[in-house]
Amino acid sequence: MKGIQAGVFLMLIAFSCAAQSVNFQVQKLLAEGRVQDQKGEFAKAEESYGLALYLDSTNVATHIALGILYHKCDRYEKALVELNTALQYDIQNADAHFVRANIYTDMGMLSFALSDYSHAIAEEPTMLYAYLNRGFIYSEMSLFENAINDFSIAIQIDRDAAVAHYSLMRVQGVPVLEKNCFYAENQSANDIRASMVFNTFCF
Secondary structure, three states: OHHHHHHHHHHHHHHHHHHHHHHHHHHHHHHHHHHHHHOOOHHHHHHHHHHHHHHOOOOHHHHHHHHHHHHHOOOHHHHHHHHHHHHHHOOOOHHHHHHHHHHHHHOOOHHHHHHHHHHHHHHOOOOHHHHHHHHHHHHHOOOHHHHHHHHHHHHHHOOOOHHHHHHHHHHOOOOEOOOOOEOHHHHHOOOHHHHHHHHHHOO
16 A cells, blocks of 8 residues: 555656646747747747647646737737637736737727726736726727726826826827927926926927
């Protein structure tokens, strides 16, 4: 009996080591794919992600990364497949909801995008760009109070987020120049927010 127990113990150790080895390879391929993606080597990145999923088809981070890659290449349907798969394995993953919302936005499916941004925010209440992107959609839908609320929360999360200040001012009807820049006098009047936006968007 002791011999059997020892054999089972050694087998468990072997399985654990094998799993660690696979996870290491998956993480390595995922990292390589991200570097290739950043370099614009999309075919190589797709291959790296594919190999990672071959080793572990349940790896959520890889499905998200591949979905982002397909989105960049305007392969929206394939991108959605990857994000849907990621959410099947982890329905509470804020990043997966956020990325899928971005895809829905580009596809013009704004109600779906709003739902996903809201899910992302529910899972990660300080996700700055989820508030910003949802605010943009609310603005497009003329739901200005909702937009103002989202941009205001974004500013609370990051008071240095110039795009949040800019968007809030725009949706509140602050006068803008032809190039959507704030009047220079706002800057000279010690309006810190206007100055930040002016320096970010007008040069």
